[in-house]
Amino acid sequence: QFPLLLLLTVMPGSCIVSYSFSAMPLYGKWQGRRGVCVAPQKMGLVPLKMSENINDVENRPEMIAPFLMKSLALNDFPDINSGLKITWDFSTDTLRTIFNHNITDFIESAHKTADEFPTSFYGSALNGKGWELERPLVMVGGNTSECWIATHLMKTTASDGRVRRWQWELRRQRRPPRAGAWRV
Missing domain, CATH: 3.10.450 (Nuclear Transport Factor 2; Chain: A,)
Structure with a gap:
C-alpha cells in the first residue's frame, strides 16, 4: 500500500549494503533506514x-x-x-x-x-x-x-x-x- 524505495548493492567480500526509505509514516514522522553492512556468513x-x-x-x-x-x-x-x-x-x-x-x-x-x-x-x-x-x-x-x-x-x-x-x-x-x- 505504501511506496517503498529499496536499493540493494552487493559489495566485494560478501558484504551486502542496503538502503531503504519508506513513505509510510511511523510515530508521526517519516521513517527512513540508513545503510547497513551485513556479512551473511559471519552473522x-x-x-x-x-x-x-x-x-x-x-x-x-x-x-x-x-x-x-x-x-x-x-x-x-x-x-x-x-x-x-x-x-x-x-x-x-x-x-x-x-x-x-x-x-x-x-x-x-x-x-x-x-x-x-x-x-x-x-x-x-x-x-x-x-x-x-x-x-x-x-x-x-x-x-x-x-x-x-x-x-x-x-x-x-x-x-x-x-x-x-x-x-x-x-x-x-x-x-x-x-x-x-x-x-x-
Missing part, C-alpha cells in the same frame, strides 16, 4: 526465518545475546519487526509485565526509544553501527546444571559513534511451559 543468517532458530538457541545461553542482536540489526527481515518479536519471545515475565503482556506496546516503545535516544539499548541495537561481546558468558555459581543465572557483557556503538556497555542477565526458566529454557 549466521543462513535460514530464511530467524524464528525457526529459537528452539536451538533457547537452551544455549551463550548464543542468546548474539542471536538477539543479529535479529534486532535486521529487525524487518523476514517480516516487519521480526527482531523485536523474537526479542519479546526471549523476554522474561518481568518485561512482559511492564507492558501488560502487550507486544504491540513493547514494539512501539522500542521504536520510540530508538528514535529519541541513539545510545539507548534499542537505539544501538536497531540503528547502531555495531556491537561486540567483551567477555565470554559467565554462569553465576559455576557452570553446573543447577545454575539458573548467567551474564554476558556487550559493547555497542551507537549511530553517532558513542560507545556503551551492557550487561545481559539471562535466567533459566524453572516453571513450565518453558522450564529449562533461557530468557533475558
Whole structure:
C-alpha cells in the first residue's frame, strides 16, 4: 500500500549494503533506514526465518545475546519487526509485565526509544553501527546444571559513534511451559 524505495548493492567480500526509505509514516514522522553492512556468513543468517532458530538457541545461553542482536540489526527481515518479536519471545515475565503482556506496546516503545535516544539499548541495537561481546558468558555459581543465572557483557556503538556497555542477565526458566529454557 505504501511506496517503498529499496536499493540493494552487493559489495566485494560478501558484504551486502542496503538502503531503504519508506513513505509510510511511523510515530508521526517519516521513517527512513540508513545503510547497513551485513556479512551473511559471519552473522549466521543462513535460514530464511530467524524464528525457526529459537528452539536451538533457547537452551544455549551463550548464543542468546548474539542471536538477539543479529535479529534486532535486521529487525524487518523476514517480516516487519521480526527482531523485536523474537526479542519479546526471549523476554522474561518481568518485561512482559511492564507492558501488560502487550507486544504491540513493547514494539512501539522500542521504536520510540530508538528514535529519541541513539545510545539507548534499542537505539544501538536497531540503528547502531555495531556491537561486540567483551567477555565470554559467565554462569553465576559455576557452570553446573543447577545454575539458573548467567551474564554476558556487550559493547555497542551507537549511530553517532558513542560507545556503551551492557550487561545481559539471562535466567533459566524453572516453571513450565518453558522450564529449562533461557530468557533475558
